[in-house]
Amino acid sequence: MEGDLVAVFKSIKRLWHTTTEGGLAIVGRGDRPAGSVQGRKLPAAVRRALIEESPLDALKTGRGFWWVTSPSPGLLGRVQLIAWAPNDKGWGHFLQIWTDMLAFSLGEKAVADRLTEALVDAWDRLTFLYELTHIAGQVTELPDMLSSIVRLLAQVVSAEDVFLVTGDDSGWESVTASGDLLPQPAALVENIPRAGRPVGLAEIQPALAQAESPLAQVGDLLVAPLLGEGNLSGVIGLLDSRQSCFDSSDMQLLASVAEQVGALIEAVRARAARQESQRLEHELEIAAGIQASLLPVELPRIAGLELAAYLRPARRIGGDFYDVAEAKTGETMLLLVDVAGKGTPAAILTALVHAIFHGEASHSRDPADLLQVINQILQPDLEKAEAFVTAVIVRLESESIGFSYASAGHVDAAHWRNRDQRVEFLPATGLPLGIDPTCTYHSQPVALNPGDVLYLYSDGVTEAENPEGAFLGLRGLSDIINAINPAQVEEQLRIIVESLDVYRRDLPLRDDVTLLLVRALPENEVSREVIPFVIPVELTAISQLVDLVRNLGPTLPISNAEHRRQMADDFALALSEVVTNQIEHAFQGRKGQIYGRVIVEREQLVADLYDSGVPFQPSKIPQIPVDSDDPPERGYGLRLVRGLLDIFVCRRLEGERNHWHLVKKFSGVDKL
Amino acid sequence: MKIEIERPKPGRVIVRLQGRLDADTAPGLKEQLHEIARTGAESVVVDMQAVDFIDSSGLSALVSGLKALRQQGGALNLSQPQTQALTALRLTMLDRVFPIFTSVEEALSEGDLLAP
Numbered sequence: 088m089e090g091d092l093v094a095v096f097k098s099i100k101r102l103w104h105t106t107t108e109g110g111l112a113i114v115g116r117g118d119r120p121a122g123s124v125q126g127r128k129l130p131a132a133v134r135r136a137l138i139e140e141s142p143l144d145a146l147k148t149g150r151g152f153w154w155v156t157s158p159s160p161g162l163l164g165r166v167q168l169i170a171w172a173p174n175d176k177g178w179g180h181f182l183q184i185w186t187d188m189l190a191f192s193l194g195e196k197a198v199a200d201r202l203t204e205a206l207v208d209a210w211d212r213l214t215f216l217y218e219l220t221h222i223a224g225q226v227t228e229l230p231d232m233l234s235s236i237v238r239l240l241a242q243v244v245s246a247e248d249v250f251l252v253t254g255d256d257s258g259w260e261s262v263t264a265s266g267d268l269l270p271q272p273a274a275l276v277e278n279i280p281r282a283g284r285p286v287g288l289a290e291i292q293p294a295l296a297q298a299e300s301p302l303a304q305v306g307d308l309l310v311a312p313l314l315g316e317g318n319l320s321g322v323i324g325l326l327d328s329r330q331s332c333f334d335s336s337d338m339q340l341l342a343s344v345a346e347q348v349g350a351l352i353e354a355v356r357a358r359a360a361r362q363e364s365q366r367l368e369h370e371l372e373i374a375a376g377i378q379a380s381l382l383p384v385e386l387p388r389i390a391g392l393e394l395a396a397y398l399r400p401a402r403r404i405g406g407d408f409y410d411v412a413e414a415k416t417g418e419t420m421l422l423l424v425d426v427a428g429k430g431t432p433a434a435i436l437t438a439l440v441h442a443i444f445h446g447e448a449s450h451s452r453d454p455a456d457l458l459q460v461i462n463q464i465l466q467p468d469l470e471k472a473e474a475f476v477t478a479v480i481v482r483l484e485s486e487s488i489g490f491s492y493a494s495a496g497h498v499d500a501a502h503w504r505n506r507d508q509r510v511e512f513l514p515a516t517g518l519p520l521g522i523d524p525t526c527t528y529h530s531q532p533v534a535l536n537p538g539d540v541l542y543l544y545s546d547g548v549t550e551a552e553n554p555e556g557a558f559l560g561l562r563g564l565s566d567i568i569n570a571i572n573p574a575q576v577e578e579q580l581r582i583i584v585e586s587l588d589v590y591r592r593d594l595p596l597r598d599d600v601t602l603l604l605v606r607a608l609p610e611n612e613v614s615r616e617v618i619p620f621v622i623p624v625e626l627t628a629i630s631q632l633v634d635l636v637r638n639l640g641p642t643l644p645i646s647n648a649e650h651r652r653q654m655a656d657d658f659a660l661a662l663s664e665v666v667t668n669q670i671e672h673a674f675q676g677r678k679g680q681i682y683g684r685v686i687v688e689r690e691q692l693v694a695d696l697y698d699s700g701v702p703f704q705p706s707k708i709p710q711i712p713v714d715s716d717d718p719p720e721r722g723y724g725l726r727l728v729r730g731l732l733d734i735f736v737c738r739r740l741e742g743e744r745n746h747w748h749l750v751k752k753f754s755g756v757d758k759l
Numbered sequence: 760m761k762i763e764i765e766r767p768k769p770g771r772v773i774v775r776l777q778g779r780l781d782a783d784t785a786p787g788l789k790e791q792l793h794e795i796a797r798t799g800a801e802s803v804v805v806d807m808q809a810v811d812f813i814d815s816s817g818l819s820a821l822v823s824g825l826k827a828l829r830q831q832g833g834a835l836n837l838s839q840p841q842t843q844a845l846t847a848l849r850l851t852m853l854d855r856v857f858p859i860f861t862s863v864e865e866a867l868s869e870g871d872l873l874a875p
Contacts, residue, residue: 663814
């Protein structure tokens, strides 16, 4: 029944808050005359109570206030409410109705529980205190709060002293209404039954005597556990030198009070924990800043090559890291590291690797030697941390076009071979660092021809996970690389990162993502622009592609502005038809992503699209003339594609992939 | 895509479109045209002036609306389609299916002539 009353009160409070954005509390019960039934001025008595018991400045200043007594009495009399709101739009009327409801509920509760007036009074007052502190969200220090609670309780009960014990397993402290010290507070906490009900002296005396507590000798004792979220946060109790002076009504009173105070302590502690976590968050931010400062400020500029890098930690600080240093003989050394684990320990290890790499790179010119040295130096630290590190080091040759790499258990690097138009993976050439101090590594030379791209990355890329639980894998990465070439390296990087987001859909990032790309510039780079893209398999995503192509309009090498616009519109329409077809037919309701690129050449617009859907052969679909009396409702897409494009083919690639190739020549318009 | 419906007089409906009529927005238009057909309109004018992009799904929605209206003895006219839409209508030969007018007023008065 008590639950009912609390529920009624809470729902009224909620309703009041949503209606007025104000707050509400029970201040009393009974037929005492209220200072003012309705009005904007807070009665002096309440004002005094607020100043004494709560630091709520807001309540003392000029907002709307009501102190309302229920019009009709419940079985135990009328209920008095105090309410406040930022303004008065005639809310007082509602209050009258709600106090009536409360008065009624209070009567019911009293009948059921046989509560005494004193209990109801105390309950009301504590509710008041609790609600005020709760609503205000500006709970003062816990010790001040606890002293005022014991003082308040001492006014209501006839006991010589009231005590409260709080703390945790590392120590328990007491506060009493009299100011006397409570002997051995821990003995009480340790021996209280945790069922949530108060116990009398008879029940707890044997345990206290066993613990040699002086409290075993008192006249009478009532004590109740303070529970918040099921944890024991202390006890509250009454003490008297007279024997058997507490009765069942005191016990009921204490039960109610203990429930309120338990919740209050929980709220205050939760707030303290929140502040602590904010402090930790701040420290993490600083650590993240330091870690970010270890990354190279800029990547080296090397003739004939373009470089780009990306790092995104899954948490504030990560275990991934990339770096650049100059070898003894002047070549550029690249490093990409993945420390197992995340957070602060991983961050410390990345800083260590950074220091060793920079210290040692200038003495060495071979990636394998460098890994070996790092492995030996790191060994003791990694052993202590029970961690291991995977790393790949690449030396970019300055004379010939090529590189050599050594990999300590790192995920396979990828190499786009432009001449063969395919991806080759470069496996590890030794164990991860920290496994075996005597491990030897070897370096592997690789040719980097014009248009080739080297992709160094961490396993956060290939282990990107979709909601179905499948990893992107080397296969998925190949699909992306295949579609984004021959775009420039910054564009490639952007689309790889975007592809990972599209692949994960709504799942959060679980692992750090790091990428370092090196591309050998092709000779004919200037004559065309390549724009790679990725979209999820959703009809709503097609408009992105339409925008992409239409925005190219003004840049097309066609002299007439109107023709440029029409050319872009036509190509956007053709592309959107092909993608609609891919989504509706090739994927048949499955989720996934479509990779592709648009290429602006001197004489034409080209697009290539890749998907992993079912095969489609547009040439097998007949074109039926449209009957103007009974036109078909569907089937206009292919008609448009054929009418708009000069070349449109779909071929099946190995690995059950479709490749769509679209070309629109700049014919019938004046080219620049 | 914004769809505004205006009824200048009984039996006449103007459907003003604004934005992109594509696979994402076409189902909404199709539903609206069918709803208009159900309530029995003699002549419907789809104002295409502010449609900056239409694809095959958009065309399908228009054809579907046309057929629904014809079944009820009504008609569907297009007003002021822009270059992109005209290209799409021409390539699909739907320019021979839909009466196309250079203004909403003209398309409406055409409806008056056809009305019994």
